[in-house]
Amino acid sequence: MSQPQIKFGILGCADIARKLSRAIILAPNATIYAIGSRSHEKATKFAASNNFPETAKIYGSYDAVLDDPNVDAVYIPLPTSLHIKWAVVAAQKKKHVLLEKPVALNVGEFDQIVETCELNGVQLMDSTMWMHNPRTARMKEFILDREKFGVLRSVHAVFSFTADPDFLENNIRIKPDLDALGALGDVGWYCVRAILWANDFQLPKSVTALPGTIFNKAGVIVSCGAAFQWEDGVTATFRCSFFENLSMTITASGTKGSLHINDFVIPIEEKQGSFTTATESRFNDLVTGWGPLPSQHTVVNDLPQEALMVTEFSRLVKSIKNDGSLTEKKWPNLSRMTQFVLDAVKTSIDKSGEPVSLG
Amino acid sequence: MSQPQIKFGILGCADIARKLSRAIILAPNATIYAIGSRSHEKATKFAASNNFPETAKIYGSYDAVLDDPNVDAVYIPLPTSLHIKWAVVAAQKKKHVLLEKPVALNVGEFDQIVETCELNGVQLMDSTMWMHNPRTARMKEFILDREKFGVLRSVHAVFSFTADPDFLENNIRIKPDLDALGALGDVGWYCVRAILWANDFQLPKSVTALPGTIFNKAGVIVSCGAAFQWEDGVTATFRCSFFENLSMTITASGTKGSLHINDFVIPIEEKQGSFTTATESRFNDLVTGWGPLPSQHTVVNDLPQEALMVTEFSRLVKSIKNDGSLTEKKWPNLSRMTQFVLDAVKTSIDKSGEPVSLG
Numbered sequence A, B: 001m002s003q004p005q006i007k008f009g010i011l012g013c014a015d016i017a018r019k020l021s022r023a024i025i026l027a028p029n030a031t032i033y034a035i036g037s038r039s040h041e042k043a044t045k046f047a048a049s050n051n052f053p054e055t056a057k058i059y060g061s062y063d064a065v066l067d068d069p070n071v072d073a074v075y076i077p078l079p080t081s082l083h084i085k086w087a088v089v090a091a092q093k094k095k096h097v098l099l100e101k102p103v104a105l106n107v108g109e110f111d112q113i114v115e116t117c118e119l120n121g122v123q124l125m126d127s128t129m130w131m132h133n134p135r136t137a138r139m140k141e142f143i144l145d146r147e148k149f150g151v152l153r154s155v156h157a158v159f160s161f162t163a164d165p166d167f168l169e170n171n172i173r174i175k176p177d178l179d180a181l182g183a184l185g186d187v188g189w190y191c192v193r194a195i196l197w198a199n200d201f202q203l204p205k206s207v208t209a210l211p212g213t214i215f216n217k218a219g220v221i222v223s224c225g226a227a228f229q230w231e232d233g234v235t236a237t238f239r240c241s242f243f244e245n246l247s248m249t250i251t252a253s254g255t256k257g258s259l260h261i262n263d264f265v266i267p268i269e270e271k272q273g274s275f276t277t278a279t280e281s282r283f284n285d286l287v288t289g290w291g292p293l294p295s296q297h298t299v300v301n302d303l304p305q306e307a308l309m310v311t312e313f314s315r316l317v318k319s320i321k322n323d324g325s326l327t328e329k330k331w332p333n334l335s336r337m338t339q340f341v342l343d344a345v346k347t348s349i350d351k352s353g354e355p356v357s358l359g
Helices: A015-026 A040-049 A062-067 A080-092 A107-119 A134-143 A165-170 A182-198 A305-323 A330-350 B015-026 B040-049 B062-067 B080-092 B107-119 B134-143 B165-170 B182-198 B305-323 B330-350
Strands: A006-011 A030-036 A057-059 A073-076 A096-099 A124-126 A152-162 A206-209 A221-229 A235-241 A243-254 A257-261 A272-279 A295-300 B006-011 B030-036 B057-059 B073-076 B096-099 B124-126 B152-162 B206-209 B221-229 B235-241 B243-254 B257-261 B272-279 B295-300
Touching (some): A006 A015, A030 A040, A040 A057, A073 A080, A073 A305, A080 A107, A107 A124, A124 A305, A134 A243, A134 A257, A182 A235, A235 B152, A243 B152, A243 B257, A257 B243, A272 B243, B006 B015, B006 B305, B015 B030, B030 B040, B030 B305, B080 B107, B107 B330, B134 B295, B206 B330, B221 B243
Parallel strands (some): A006 A073, A152 A235, B030 B057, B096 B124, B152 B235
Antiparallel strands (some): A272 A295
């Protein structure tokens, strides 16, 4: 017996919506019900080239999607500056919201989205796909293992890629009116999330931008980094950039062990992913070598991580819709903390690297 | 026909001198001629347990080694606070000097050592062994390859290990009167050197200590980090600690490629070492995977890196001694720059993370 499926509407034809459309199709409890674009023609082409079911509605506006009473949930991959408007309207129209990252231009905007979702009893989740990969849970188990990892001391996260000239000229992610947070909001989002994730979502006591932020001509960040500090002496750093060869790493160091992953955001292969760990690495007596060698762990996932995300989101939506469950606060809480810390990094950048206290 | 051998005297019985004694024995152009310790008995035991040649002289003082006219060169593994005294006396007595790192408590002290060595025509080299590993030259080739690596944008270096309670209580490296620079001078030295090495020994324009420096009760640094910035937008960070599982990494990111090594200071195996590189890593069209996979490179070294260091040092000494060559300035210059930048990190730490300009 096939599962009842949550009906998705997609707002806009962003590049990333191609990946998410496939994820909705792959998710056993979700289906693409509609897409809306300001251009009906563009939406028609998008549907045709992304294996939409033939029954999918094609609309010439976002509003039409939100006004369709059969749409349960919307996926919003619009430029960040438009999130507040469309996430709020969607929630008001009782649509559950799967929202691209960064969730907003600042946490004040995001709080309005959260409030509207709460008021209307709809689920809110951001589209940070790697959180839903079973590999992520396995890595967390290691970090929480007192015997193998000890206690966390530091984290370093990187997400960079080399943007091509077209991206640097035309992509929404470098336009001040569309994605004003630039590389910080785009790739930096994942680094901030990774650091918070590694330290069990404890808020750092302070955030300090690293020297060397690079802005484009329009004043949008294209490369930056920051250092975080917690009360208990744990520290973290991250680096995000549009000017460096593709890299997506987390290194977490504990008193007894360490963990390294080099493709945390998008696994190299979609159906399995690896990470390495080491425990009690020591020099030999003469300090001419060391061991044990780090161990590699491979975790298989039956569905791509983005399809697992859609499945989890749809499970929550179905539970609210059919069983009268409350919304799951965990996801908007994680989004909010990520945005809050990201805002603090931005503030420190604006203040030339002055530490920003989050107490 | 066996090579003429440079006759080494060793000052003191430090733990690290066991590894260097073996290196001198392995180097084809060097031999252990003498060891001096304040305790004649300790020196005798050290010689016996470290395969010294039977002819090796055992002295009850450092002075006796320096007064032996047959000693060509000395290896000085004494606590950092004693470097200035003994390196200067050694140079005055025309002994070539292989000096443990950090080379001094500050660059002012080191300049006195350099000046005395110059005045007396003796070679000075610090004992940063990995610089002499052929793997290091291979990595440098990659970083300089415009096609495969592009232009350097950032570097991150880490050297940490989990010190045991005995180390944290008794080791010279945490004593303010012996190694006042603590973890910064010990493991941080390698990170600073690695960053300078990766950026072709260009001096950064500024150095900023990262928040979260940890001091022991005596006020010695046991964990810290810093960010470097160059005029052309290149940035770097490092982290060094006595409280985190053993890790010795360099990650260098360029516009086209990236390099990663996880055992740069002490290779896991002593006769071969690896590193990984990636060039033009890109997402696939749907951003559901990426490639090409990083490539692993293995470099074989016929002698351990510390024996290669002794061989190179001895080659220079022999050339000065037998052929009247001038001293090689490259090595003291690299030592000086490392110490200079390390001092700036210390200054920034002392000023609670204020950026220190090196212009």
